[in-house]
Amino acid sequence: MGLFYKALFTCIVFIGVITGTTYSQQKDIDSLTHILSKKSINDTNKVNLLNQIAFDYYGVNISQLKAYASQALQLSLKLKFSNGEAFAYKNIGLGYMGSNANPLALIYFDKSLAIFKKLGDSVNSAKILNNMGYYYGRIKDNEQELNYLLQAFGQIKRSNKIAIKATILGNIGNSYEAANKPDSALAYYQRAMADFVSTKQNNIPISAYCNLVSAHLKLNKLNQATYYANKMMNILAGPVNYRPKDLAMVYLTLGQLSFQLKNYDKSRGYFNRSLNIGNQIGNPETITGVYHGYYLIDSVKGNYLSALKNYHQYVRLNDSLMNVTKSRVLSLYEVKSDLQKRADENERLKIEQEKNQAIIIHQNTTEIILIVGLVIIAIGLIYLISINKQVKHQSTIINRQNKILESNNLVKDKLFSVISHDLRSPITQVIGLLNLWEQGEMKHHEMTELTPIVKNRIIQTLDLLDNLLIWSNNQLQGFKFKALPFELDKVINNIIQHLKPIITQKALNVENMVEPGTIVRADSEMIKIVLRNLISNAIKFTPANGSIKVKSKFENGFVVIAVEDTGIGIKEKDMAKIFSFTSHTTLGTDDEKGTGMGLKICKDFIDLNNGNIRMESKENEGSTFYVSIPQNIMGL
Template sequence: MNLGLIKLHKLMGLFRGCIVLCIFFNGILYSIKAQDSNRDTLINEIEQIKLSANFNSKDTVYINSLLELANRYRFHYLDSLKILSEKSLELSKNASYINGEINSYHALGGFYSDKGRIDQAIEYFSKAYKLADKYDDHLLKAGILNDLAKEYGYKGEYSKALKWYLATIEIAEKYDYKNIISIVNDNIAHLYLEQKDYEQAMVFLQKSKSIHEEIGNPIFLAETLSNIASTYADMNELDYAMYNINISIATFEKEKILEWLAYCYEIKGKIYLKKNKNTWALYWYKQSELLHEEIEDDRAKIDLLNGMTEAYLNLEKDSIAEIHALNAFNLSKKIGLRLGIKNSAQKLSKIFKNKKDFEKSLWYHEIYQATYESLSAISNEKALSMLKTRVAYDQQKKQLILDNEKALAKQKIYIYVFIVILFIFAIITFLIHRNEQAQKKLNQQLRHKKTALEEKQAYLNELNQTKNKLFSIIGHDLRGPIGAFQGLLKLFKEGEMTKEEFLNFVPKLKVDIDTISFTLNNLLSWGQTQMNGSITKHSVTNLDSIVEENIALLSEIAESKSISLVNRIEPNCQIWSDPNQIDIIIRNLLSNALKFTPNNGQIVIGAIQKIKTCEIYVKDNGMGMSEDIISKLFEKDSNHTTYGTNNEKGTGLGLSLCKEMVEKNNGKIWVHSAIGKGSSFYFTIPRIQKQYKESA
């Protein structure tokens, strides 16, 4: 390649990159505009309420609109969230509107949480909870308790966090608040993730996923799937992580939820970082960074900055890594996140060591060491506290069960009396309806016998049809070639045909005998499936070896028509199937392709390995088929047969047999074809997959 072509290739690459970035920026701008539009609409509604003739600041509709607007500013304009929440709190107190007070305290707790002022967040969440508890608003209580527990988790007091999470679940289960149960399961999973107990975390995440799938809310499901993806990444199950994060990204891009989309892009960057694909990791980290310019979520931004630092370090770009590590360190100090301080200090120590600035390297290492020891000690206490809390909670439940049993014991006398009355009533009822029940039993027996006779008749009819089809094929497709062969032998034996003339017929005789053999094999296999005599025995099957054997078997036919057989099956392609049945399927599909492909044609057989299945295809550039023929190909009772390009003939059994055997191996078969353009047959078979032990 000359220098001009190289430059042109690079320019084209840059052009494509610019197009991709333009598309992404347009998507982000559209999303931001959509959210701004929603807020503007709500602001206009509030202004309309204020301008109405009978406006009163104590109007609950007005207060609720202020609260809704305040919550929409979260993750975008935190100061506006605080101002509007304080205003709604003041108005709610003046109007004695309890719901408004509770939601205002709750919103202010969210503001202080996002600012990293945990104690103030706990104070406001506690005020909201006390009011909700006083007025017995169970839904608000559950939501507030969840946020309160989360704050104790940020603070490192896992015992209190788990206590409030369990209390939340108790309320949610009692009143069937499924969304809240799933959210709490996600949050409890995060407690275990902090201790690197990934298996236990995954148990709670899978519970949450099951609930969301039952409810059918795609946004909540995507939130849980993104947490599952992050956990799989920490477990180095990177294929599963990528699968789950791509589903989440698609949902959040569609719904334009920026804060969750930023988190998902950061997780995707982490997955590529785990794969040692640092350039791709940085690409997704930067997409997340762009979104963080529009939202306020410092906790998530710290993980993003640390991830970018690690990627730049791997690419040996220490100066850029240093900028991101310092930003992460300062932001962690600002909101008091010790885990962020530890991670960023460790990276800064390494960066300054590389720069030969050993004084700063030692200083950051000492910060890292002190934070690490603090977290380690706290982690041990956390683990013990969590265990004690769970045990105490279980004991409380057992005590409640015992109390209930005592209360039930007092009612047993009444229950026994009631049972005696019911027993007497049952005897009377039995005597009255005895004759009627006997009659019903007789009628039921007659119906069963009638059903059994009808089933036997259907089975005999099916056997009769199978017999008729076998005799039809034997009489029509086997008797002809065999009769021709006998006639030639008779002519040769009686001297009416010379040896040279007989030898001229040998190639045709061989084709006829091969056709008879192939037809007999198909008949035997089909007959066994129809007579319930064919048993599918699954085992680990090497697909490539089966394909190679069939290509060798059919190579002579292919050579006679100058058709090239191309095998694109990978040598390590293994499937879970009955090897004998797969052999019959491959042979029939290749034989059909050879039959309908003209001289000098090409047949390709290959496989696409997916997560759970292997999709196998046989493609030819032959005659092709009309839609009418395709619709009848796989019918069980179809006798349809077509002559090949060299007048080859079949029984019409091959594709029906293929369909039955593919389905016995838990797969599906289909075809794409057009007249004059060839045909492509596809079928799927389960793959061999790594088994994962699920945590209790």
């Protein structure tokens, strides 16, 4: 009965901590909005009030944050109040960062930083740089994260704002710890703690102690980790309400320390507390860490069924976190690439518009000086109408560029939906296999049987990675087309030789029927990628003992290459979308996974070579892909 009441009391405390913090924050917001409602004059004080309300909504209500920050921005621009404008941009950036790390956050942070630097405000410049570092931390780009955090510290290190300086030092330590450099992390955590202590205040953030426990734990310095853990527990016993996110991390860290000290029951208790708070606030990182802790405890105690369940839950959650991170990275670089293209195009159009405007001004001046009659005026009017049409046409192009930017973001989403799990799944299988082998749960002959299967999955994953890198390079930098003559039959022989292990495994008959000495003038690297994808697909979708033939012929000024198989064919409903990102991947005859990207890359590369690609297929009878390249043999 005593344990029941203790658990009930703990639950009530957790709920009180979580709701109490939110209630206090909402109470502050309500107080400020009440003051705002009585503010009738649009002045700089109102701007500051709007910005404060917007900031208080961070972590509570993103839409309200953006709404108040937008009001502050409009009023700041009207009043030409630079300081208010900078804070408004910062708040809008925080809103976008809170919206699943939207890369537009960086654009608004850049605007805010430029104003604060112009105003000579090093403290707020440091805060903005810290926010930018935090953004890159969310997308797991530790190099950029550390770069901005070190810049932030450079701005603040000569300031007397000790608490801000200590916070940034702690964030630098977090970045080093995330990069698996606990020695460097510990050095910055100790500097941060020294700064906090120098303020001679009792309200040292609990996260500062948690950081020291975590770093010492990763360095296997259990005595020091226990020392700071005891200090942390003393703070928890006090009257201060801490942020739920900080509490969840504190209990997760205490659970990890208790596990290392082999106090497994105590460790599970801390993990339970961390999971309770993590579920309350929806913190996936904390929840993932808890399930990994459960898995370790169950493994040590020999409860393998429970350990396996918790491990699967941990892998699922970790995969989800990785997918979110990949989505954020793809979104960031798609937006950066498209914004740069759009900026370049807009700059070109701006120059054209300036030239046209100069022509218009010159024409107007000429008309004023040389007004000699209606005929000259009519000619001038006709010319001006023509120029205005050009200006309108250029405005239309700018609008089209904006639509292309939106379309590219959609392509990013489709790309992410295709590759979201394929890169991690084989690695997860290898980890699971090695865990079973390490724990002695798998015999040598079982390991021997499973190794070729896992190896094939890794090879398939490398193919996916190759295609992804090829596509990314094409999108972000563009390929340089270079047409040179090469012998087609030798290229095909090399591809077949490279794929020989998979061909042998499936007992396929693959024939290169291209005439020796057949010369093609095209970009050889692009054609190799195209043919490798087509032949790999034919192998993948052709059952054991089937056949694949590669042929070529000259037809109407084109070299036509055909890859013909006796495989499972393509469903009629999928044919229309086979060369786009809207197509879904299909398992091969031996459950080989596809990338969902190969045929799209093939089409892009054949287009760059001024050729075309098409297919013929019947379900359960086979497929033939035709690649046509201009013969263009002059100069060979």
